[in-house]
Amino acid sequence: MDGSTPIVYVDPGIKTRILFFLEGDGVCIHKTLETSLDVCVNRSLGIWGSSTKWPTFNNFYDYGMLDYSVATNKFKDWTKVVIIGCDGGGFQGNNVNPVKHNGSTLYFRGSVNMRAIFKWANDTFILSSGEKIVMAGSQTGGLGVYLWIDYLKGLVSDPSKVYAIVDSAIYMIPEESDRLVDQSASVLDFMFEDESGNTTNVPAKISDSNISGGSSITVQFLNISNAD
Numbered sequence: 001m002d003g004s005t006p007i008v009y010v011d012p013g014i015k016t017r018i019l020f021f022l023e024g025d026g027v028c029i030h031k032t033l034e035t036s037l038d039v040c041v042n043r044s045l046g047i048w049g050s051s052t053k054w055p056t057f058n059n060f061y062d063y064g065m066l067d068y069s070v071a072t073n074k075f076k077d078w079t080k081v082v083i084i085g086c087d088g089g090g091f092q093g094n095n096v097n098p099v100k101h102n103g104s105t106l107y108f109r110g111s112v113n114m115r116a117i118f119k120w121a122n123d124t125f126i127l128s129s130g131e132k133i134v135m136a137g138s139q140t141g142g143l144g145v146y147l148w149i150d151y152l153k154g155l156v157s158d159p160s161k162v163y164a165i166v167d168s169a170i171y172m173i174p175e176e177s178d179r180l181v182d183q184s185a186s187v188l189d190f191m192f193e194d195e196s197g198n199t200t201n202v203p204a205k206i207s208d209s210n211i212s213g214g215s216s217i218t219v220q221f222l223n224i225s226n227a228d
Contacts, residue, residue, distance in 0.1 A: 001028075001040060001049035001087050001106055003098070006113035008120075011068060011080040016130050018121070019080045020152070021066060022137030022144040028088035037101040040088050044106055049086055065136060065165075075134070079125065083117055083141075085110060091144035114148060118155060128157040136165035 025048040028040040043049040065075045066082070087093040093108030100106075127133060135152055137145045145166050153159035 001044040001108070002052075003105065003107045004051040004086075006086065006117060007051035007054055007084050008117055009082040009084070011066070011082075013068075013077045013079040015079055015125055016132075017075075017078040018125055018127070018130055018133045019065065019075050019078045020121070020133070020135045021080060021082045022091065022135070022141030022148075023082060023084050024137060024139030024141035024144075025085035025088070026140050027090050037099070037106070040099075040106050041101055041104045043088050044104060047086075049088065051084065051086060054084065078134075081117075081121060083114070083144075085140060085144065087113065090140050090147070092147060114144075115151075118152065122155055127152075127155050130156065130161060132161055132163070134163045134165060136167065138167040142166040142168060 028036060028043050030036040030039050040049070047053040065073065066080055067073050068076050068080075070076060083091075085091050087108050087110035089108050089110045091110045091114050093110035094112065095108045098105045098107050121127065133152070133156065135145050135149055137143075145164050149162070149164040153162045156162060
């Protein structure tokens with residue numbers, strides 16, 4: 001969100017079995033546009049808004065399906081790619097123009113970052129040659145799986161090899177919250193303005209021709225022992 005390059009953490013393993021894990025970072029929306037941008041500015045100063053706040057080696061992603069030390073973990077020997085969401089837009093931001101607010105500059109480029117990451121992954125692992133590919137995520141990352149699984153399937157010659165695992169990403173909204181949800185949704189256009197000034201939040205319909213500004217990514221390692 002601060003304009004730093006998107007970051008992924010890689011745990012090298014079997015190249016034909018790849019696990020993409022989307023880390024849930026939440027979304028910076030609030031009751032009004034003003035307060036939403038206030039939240040976004042605060043987030044841009046920490047790990048959920050800047051890749052510069054993340055370490056070179058990340059040893060704390062070692063739980064559940066990412067835990068390479070548990071013999072019963074079916075993903076133990078897979079290549080794992082952890083995607084950090086840092087634009088506060090649920091991996092969907094597609095505004096080509098930065099947003100100015102209270103002296104801060106905010107970049108909502110989650111969609112562009114995701115396409116750049118998948119391009120890197122395809123160039124690196126040749127996804128169509130994969131035996132199995134899984135996209136998983138929790139909370140906001142789980143929502144990202146819903147949004148991006150069809151895009152990932154579109155990158156391979158045999159979509160039946162691509163699977164989705166969604167964790168804790170179905171939110172029950174009480175009826176009395178409908179008004180607040182509608183009000184919050186009405187302030188989101190600043191995240192999704194494209195080159196023509198239109199708004200969209202459907203990643204599958206966004207042209208891949210515009211990956212400028214997100215085509216460079218930072219690749220780090222999950223486990224220092226696997227960084228050879």
